[in-house]
Amino acid sequence: MTPREKGNAATRALMGAAPSERLAAAAASNTFGADIAGYAIDHVFGDIWTRDGLDQARRSLITMTVMVALRQPHEFGLHMNFALDHGMPLREIEEALIQMLPYVGFPAISSVLPIATTIIAERGLDKTAGYAGHRGLL
Known part of the structure; x- marks a missing residue:
């Protein structure tokens, strides 16, 4: 090949x-x-991406963390979708964002929350009545 x-x-x-x-x-x-x-x-x-050692979801999770640090919300969103498509639970993505907080800061995390909110809504992953997502931290 x-x-x-x-x-x-x-x-x-x-x-x-x-x-x-x-x-x-x-x-x-x-x-x-x-x-x-x-x-x-x-x-x-x-x-x-074809190397042994990590599955596709974890490769996307690692890529998401880099995209947060680089403040690239569009690329973050692509890889969030890829990770979800490959079985990564939404809770693990949220935990990764929490883990990143002390290293990249609240503004970097806030930069990806709107795209994450859109993905969550589009996929129907938050069943809370009236959930409209989060603009960010403020």
Whole structure:
């Protein structure tokens, strides 16, 4: 299996067919950014995400912690969805956010709460009547 085939298989398993196909099409497009998409497929997904030792949910959890520290809520949301898709309980994601508090700070955690709230609502994961999510910490 070529690195591209391995990476494409990994992205399909992680994010589903449609997003995986969009990424593969971007890599094959010969347009600006095509090489970046190709490196992502071949190396990030083909080399790193397919290693033994961690399951997909835990790899997403680790990636979520990095995205919080970098204040990248969109990427955090992608990996929160991936982790939930691969069986990670919502409670573990919340515990990871709590664990990060003393290391990255409240503002960094607050930056991802709106996207987490949207995901929780879209997936129907909070059954509390009237739950409207949290804007952040204030």
